Amino acid sequence: MENMEGPRVTDCERCPALVESRSRIVNGVGPEDADLLIVGEAPGEQEDREGEPFVGRSGTQLDEKLREHGIAREDVRITNCVRCRPPENRDPTKEELENCRGYLEREIELIDPELVMTVGKVPTEHLLERDVAVTKEAGSVAEHRIGGVARKVLISVHPAAMLYDRSQEATLDSTIEEAAALIGAERSDQSRLDSY
Ligand code: URA
Numbered sequence: 461m462e463n464m465e466g467p468r469v470t471d472c473e474r475c476p477a478l479v480e481s482r483s484r485i486v487n488g489v490g491p492e493d494a495d496l497l498i499v500g501e502a503p504g505e506q507e508d509r510e511g512e513p514f515v516g517r518s519g520t521q522l523d524e525k526l527r528e529h530g531i532a533r534e535d536v537r538i539t540n541c542v543r544c545r546p547p548e549n550r551d552p553t554k555e556e557l558e559n560c561r562g563y564l565e566r567e568i569e570l571i572d573p574e575l576v577m578t579v580g581k582v583p584t585e586h587l588l589e590r591d592v593a594v595t596k597e598a599g600s601v602a603e604h605r606i607g608g609v610a611r612k613v614l615i616s617v618h619p620a621a622m623l624y625d626r627s628q629e630a631t632l633d634s635t636i637e638e639a640a641a642l643i644g645a646e647r648s649d650q651s652r653l654d655s656y
Contacts, residue, residue, distance in 0.1 A: 467567040474559040478544035488539030497573040508545035521619035565607035580618030
């Protein structure tokens, strides 16, 4: 695909407002053969600064939750629907999401994960192409065709939701537990490693 090297977008100027607000394009990170691909909304301030998805506060929450359920961040591919930071962290517009969709579909095609986990409303509705009440549907797996291929999509609340509503923590816990079960992550091994 034009503008891409493997799953990485090298240059793009399709969204004038984002070209203006970003310091860089924030591509996905993690193994290209990952079993689990986590899809967020868009880079925030810290992600824009460091050039990596989920390295701010919600990233810390996410990493911790993954670890508690036996999944190491290093083993997961993490990306966003939109690769450039929107001004004042507003939601990406429909047009911006559409402009970036081909890149996301190409990344999903190349990584070919066993499971895609969408975190929050924007990525869930974007990939499933319907309205979703995320808190109600969190933890459920939808089968959906993405780029022509049937994918399993596990719906999750956004890790940042936990920061202002503790009741969402249990929902996030059970969702990530479900992800671990679906990709066969071995929690006991991880706990053993953690004790060293
Ligand atoms: N929230 C997101 O959705 N994506 C990030 O990369 C960071 C926070």
